[in-house]
Amino acid sequence: MKEEERFLENYSMDDYPRPSVTADIVVFKLRSEKTENFRKDSRGVLSLLLIRRGCHPFKDSWALPGGFLPPGETIEECALREVKEETSVIPASLMSVGMFSAPGRDPRGWIISNAFASVIGSTEETQRSGDDASDAQWFDVSFEQNDNGSSLLRLSHDDIVLSAELYEEKSRFGISSFIIRDSGGIAFDHAAIIARALTALRAGAKDFEFIFDFLPEKFTLTELQNVQEAVMNISVLPANFRRKVAGLVEETDEYTEGAGHRPAKLYKRK
Amino acid sequence: MKEEERFLENYSMDDYPRPSVTADIVVFKLRSEKTENFRKDSRGVLSLLLIRRGCHPFKDSWALPGGFLPPGETIEECALREVKEETSVIPASLMSVGMFSAPGRDPRGWIISNAFASVIGSTEETQRSGDDASDAQWFDVSFEQNDNGSSLLRLSHDDIVLSAELYEEKSRFGISSFIIRDSGGIAFDHAAIIARALTALRAGAKDFEFIFDFLPEKFTLTELQNVQEAVMNISVLPANFRRKVAGLVEETDEYTEGAGHRPAKLYKRK
DNA sequence: CAAATAGTGTCTCTAAGACAATATCAC
């Protein structure tokens, strides 16, 4: 083993070019939409966090939160730390949605990014995060995937609307990636990252992997159904939804009150 | 925009530490097992490609094929190139199984790896790849996942047997990763990479994403079933399997012959 | 009571799993 020790002593990383590595995170949250009618409940709207860039490149454009991977950290720890720094909230889930490494994706040079999707719950405290600083805002998400592979991503916050146009390229090898036709003003290749994160989120929501993470500890089944519908952009019948999640939840003794209609039993995740 | 140009001119990547980035690939293939009885068909065995390291570190240990990401290449192109160099065959599929970035995973320093799973078909030509050089060999795969989270990975080639012991750590955040208890002599953290690749392969095989890639263009339904069974380590009833894949395949006019039993119709992927 | 949501019962259709039976070739 002396030989190996000697080898390692002489080994220098500087002999080969190295890229900078970043973690970019798509932070999802469910925003409660206000309603005019006192009897009508609010619907959940899927939203994600964007940050207005204060420095070059893409100064003043909207971009995903993220940052460079420092030595001594795993890429997951890095992503988690960045979410905490940007939202001051610990996310309920974090999933990798793949590497983005196309040459030229960053004008600063050779910078590749590992993208993550993360979900934060909609409790009191998290509702405020990203709202105090004008440079971090929650954008409502609309993502329509067309049958011919093209898709439209619309992110809106008040009168700010970012409309990106993409198409999904299914290469051989089972790797499908989104190509940006029109970034809609979203910085870097972040529109493609968001599209892939949404696809991953919807795949996860189909088997109920993430839907609980959007809600507080105790919730009604209708609230849970709202999450599912907002994430997947579908609508399902209450009776069927309840049957499907019956095995995944646990009753509590508590009920909602004061809503102008029949109270609902609160459930916990099993 | 002058301002941005000036910024980019003054920007230097050398101001921040950067890791080396590699792509490591788990190349899967189905090996035909010889049979003694002239009437009995051969069964397929799932196997993967390992390379005996000729240089430090882990000299003489078995490791996954892979290499450093050079500038101007995407990580997928890099993985694809490495597979071609090692097997002289273009893989039928390539899927990312995630980033491995734990500090200390490589004794040479800060080196992080994007791992891929890839499948090559079992045509005449591919059967020879990896067999000519004694430093690249196909290892039969046995991967038993226990209910308590521990799992046993056994790779064998002739009298070489590598037995690794791992356990699956399901952290919060939905990220589950394999921790190596005993590497079984497999270099670096490659035992954990293989475990994750196998999990991804099995998940894909459940919805028939990859099973066709193991076979030549024309195949019998029994051959297809053998792939499914070898990859998932299960056994299914022929009648049910045929019904399930009926919509995914297309008949041809050709049949197998000379097998000592009823000939089978050849199918193509639809 | 009216409006709105909460929650249950049940019908149909499809798909999965199990099992039995028949078909066809090479030796």
Add this chain to the structure above:
DNA sequence: GTGATATTGTCTTAGAGACACTATTTG
């Protein structure tokens, strides 16, 4: 014919989707 695999038919059961109906609260 025998031994092997190929292929089809059908019974049962579980789950998804659709729809109708009942229950409960607040203004």
